[in-house]
Amino acid sequence: MPEAVPPAPAAILAAMPITLTINGRERRLSVEPWVTLLDLLREREDLTGTKKGCDHGQCGACTVLVDGRRINSCLKLAVSLDGASITTIEGLADGSRLDPLQQAFMDHDAFQCGYCTPGQICSAKGLLNENQAPTRQEVQELMSGNLCRCGAYTNIVDAIMEVLEARGEARAASAEAAR
Amino acid sequence: MNVMQNVGIGSAINRVDGLQKVTGQARYAAEHPVPGLVYGVIVSGAVPKGRILALDEAEARAVPGVIEILTHKNRPHIAWFDHSHKDMVAPPGSPFKALYDDRIHFSGQPIALVLAESFEVARHAASLVRASYEVEPHNTDFHKAQAERFMPSKKRDSFQPPKNRGDAGAAYEAAPVKVSADFHLATEHHNPMEMHASTVIWEGDGGITVFDKTQGPQNVRDYLAGVFNMSAKNIRVMNPYVGGAFGSGLRPQYQVYLAVMAARMLRRSVRVVMTRQQMFTHGHRPEALQSVQLGAERDGRLTAIRNSATTSTSRYENNMENVVNWGMMNYACENAAGEYAIAPVDTATSSDMRAPGAATGMTFFEMAVDEMAHAAGIDPLEFRIRNYSEIDQMNGTPFTSKALREAYAEGAAAFGWSRRSQAPRSMKEGRELVGWGVATGMWDAMFSKTSASARLTANGHLEVASAASDIGTGTYTVMAQAAADTLGLPVEQITVRLGDSTLPTAPVEGGSWMAASVGAAVQLACRSVAEKLLKAAEKMENSPLGSASLDEVRFAGGRISLRDDPARGVAIAEIMRAAGMDAIEVQETASGGISGMISQMRKSRNTHSAIFAEVRVDEELGVIRVTRIVNAVAAGRIINPKTARSQILGGVVMGIGMAMHEESMADHRYGRFMNHNYAEYHVPVNADIGDIQVIFVDEPDPEVTPLGVKGVGEIGIVGTAAAVANAIFHATGKRVRSLPITIDKVFDANPLP
C-alpha cells in the first residue's frame, strides 16, 4: 500500500518554542509537536519521577498537576501546554519539608514497588485541590484512575484520609457506605 | 538521647527506601540518564506461527534520526547452542532467541528493533517496518490442546510429582457423599506497573552496565555472558529499584537481550522499553484445567481425593508447576491420587506468577472442598477442621510448624464467621444478597543459599550488601532490620546496597525465600562483625567486657555492654579507635547446611493461611462486590509487620483480580491476546477493593530457617480467589467453576439444588 506512506516526518515536525514552568522553574524549550509531556519530562528534563505505565491514559502512573489540576501526562502533547505551570512529584516537597501526602504515604506503607506512587500522590494532590471527595468511598472512586498492581489501595486511601482529616475536610462515610 | 527505638526484627518501621519512592528519586530501569543514548523500539510480529518472508525497512530507514534496524538478517553473532541461552530458572526446552532466524513462534514475537536518536523517531519508524509472512497452522486454544497433553521426560527442577496413597478410585466409588467438579483458569499476565525495560551503558572498553528490570541481577549477568559469549566480569547488571514483577522478572526478558545486542552492534548506550501491549508477549500464568473428585462419609470425613490438572506451556519449552499436591498435603484423608501434565499452545512460554501452582491448584481444591462441605451439609469452616491434618499427608512428614488451626480460629473471630447462616441465599441486606466464604492457603517456606557483606566504619556507620532484589517486597528494609537487630544500630546509620550483580551472591527474588535467606546472611555477616569487635574489646586496656562471649553481651545504641551488668560497657567507636581499626569488613554465606538438608527431608516447611471473604451481589444488575476480606496468615516470624502486611494485602488484591477480573483473552483465529492493555485486561482498581484485614498468627519456628522466617510474598494470593468464589456461591447458590467469575457467568449458571 504505497499510497499510505505518511509524509517524511522531519519536514512536518519542526521543533516549536514553548515556555513551561516546571516545579516553579521557568523553562524555555524547543520541542517537536509529537513529544508528549510525559516523554518531555522523563527523557529531556530528567524528571523521571513521573512514570510511564501504559502510555495510553489507562493507568495514571504519569499523573502530574497542570495549573493545579491532575492530568495524565502521556495524553498531553507538550506543545499544547505553552505557558502552563506543571508540578511533578519532584516539586511537591518544600525543600526538605515533605508534602503531608508524601509523609502519609510513607507512614501508611501506601506503596510497595513505588512505581505507581508518584502518580498516586499527584493524583491525590489534585483530588484535594478539587475539594470533592470527603468520604472514604468517594476517595476510592476518584482515585480509581490510578492503578497499583502491588495492591496498596487500602493503605493509599488510609493515607489520603489522614491528610483530609488533618485538614478538617473528611466527612464520615454515610450510613449506607459504612461497612 | 538514650531512648532506643526498637528497629530490629519484629518492629513495624517504615520502609527504609520510602523517601526515595515518595519524592520521585528512586530510579527504575529506564530512568538512568546516559549521554548520547540510542532509543530502541521493538517491532512485534503479527502472526502466531510461520516464517518471515520479507521485511520492508526502506521507509523506516528513510526517517531522519534512524540509526539502524536490527533484524534476524543483520544481527551480530550470538551463541548457537540452546544451552548458552538458558538462564538459572529456565524450564527444560529450547529458550526463545529473538531475531535468531525467520521462525515465528508466537504472536507479538519481536521481529525487529528500530534504533534512533530519539524515542519519538524510533517509535514512528517502527510503525513503518512492514513484514510479510508464510503463515503456518497454529493453536492457541487450550481446550483443543488437551489432545496433545503430555508429561515431558525432562521435568522442571522445581517440579515435585504428586505421591499417591491408598486407593483413591475405590474409595471414591464407595463414598456415600461425592463431589466431582471441573475447573478452568484463564491465562493471566503479571502486568507489573513498570514495563520491562533496560538501559545498557556502553562503557567504551567492551564492558557494559545494564540497568534492567529483573528479579535477579546475577541471573541476567550470567545469561548475557552466555548469549553474547562475554566474560561475566565485563557485565554489571543493576536493579536497585524494580517497579513490581510478580514473577515476570525471574527470567531475563527479550528487551534486555535486544538492548545489549544493539549496544554491542552500535558500540553505544541503548535503552529499550516494552510497550504495555508487548507486556502480553512473554511470560504469563499458565491457563489451567483441573478436576477434583472428593468422597466423604456422611459426617464429613474425607475418604477420597482425586486431583488432576493440566497447565499450558509453549511449543519450545516445557513449563511445569506444582498444582495438585497442595490439597493432597493439607487434608487428612487415607486415599489420595494426583495427576498432572502440560499441554502446548502457540504462545510464549508460560512462567511463574505469584504463587505459581498453588494460586491455581489450592484455589480450585478449596472451591471443591466448599462444594463437598455443602453436599455434606456441614459448615465449610467446620468441615476443614474435621479434616485437619497435623502432618503433611502427602509426604507423611511432620511440619516444622503449622498454626493453621489458630489461623482458622483468629480469622473466624475477626470476621464474625459464627454469625453466618449456612444456607445459600439466606443472607440479604437491602437489595443485595450477602455471601460469606472461607478457604485455606498454603505455600512453601523456602531457604536459598545467600551471601552478604557488612562493613562497619569507625564513625559507627554500617553498610550491608547483597545482590538481592527488592521488587516492592521490602528487601531493603528486611536487610536493615536484620543488621540493626544484630549490632544494635539505628537504621539511620545503616546503608543497604542490593540490586547489583557485583555484590555478594544472592538468588533471584522469588518463591518467598528472600527475606528468610538474605536476612540470615546479613545476620551472619553482622555477627561476624560483632565477634571481631568483641575480640578487639578484649584486648583493650582494662577491657570493660572482660572475656565475655557474644551471648553474654548486648549491642544497643552503638555500645556493647554486659547483659548481666549493663553499666559495664564500651562504645563501638572506642573499641575501633583503641584497636586502630578504620573499618571492619566481612562477608558471610548463609546456607541450610547438611543438618538443614537432612531436616528438609524429614520435615515439611510451609506457610498456611485462612481467608474469609464477604461479597454482595446485586442480582438484578449482576454486580458483585467483594466488601470484606480477612486473611489470617501463619508464616513463622514476621520481620516487619508493616511491610509484611502490605505483601499480604497485595496478594489478596491480586487474588480478587484472579477471582473477578483478570483474563487474557485470545482470539484463536489470530492466535493473539486481544485485550493487551490496561483498559481491557482488568486489574483491580481502588474502588474494587473493600476492607482487608490481615492477621499474623503467632507461629514460633526456630527450625524452618535460621531466623524462623517463612516468607510472605506469595501466601496472600493462595486461596483468596477460592474464598471469594465460595462467598459468591453462598450469596447466590450458583457455582461458577471458571475464573474469573464475571457477570455473564453468574447469570448463566444454574442454582444448585
Ligand code: FES
Ligand atoms: S502512562 Fe499515562 S496513564 Fe498510563
Ligand code: FES
Ligand atoms: S506500589 Fe507497585 S504498583 Fe503501586
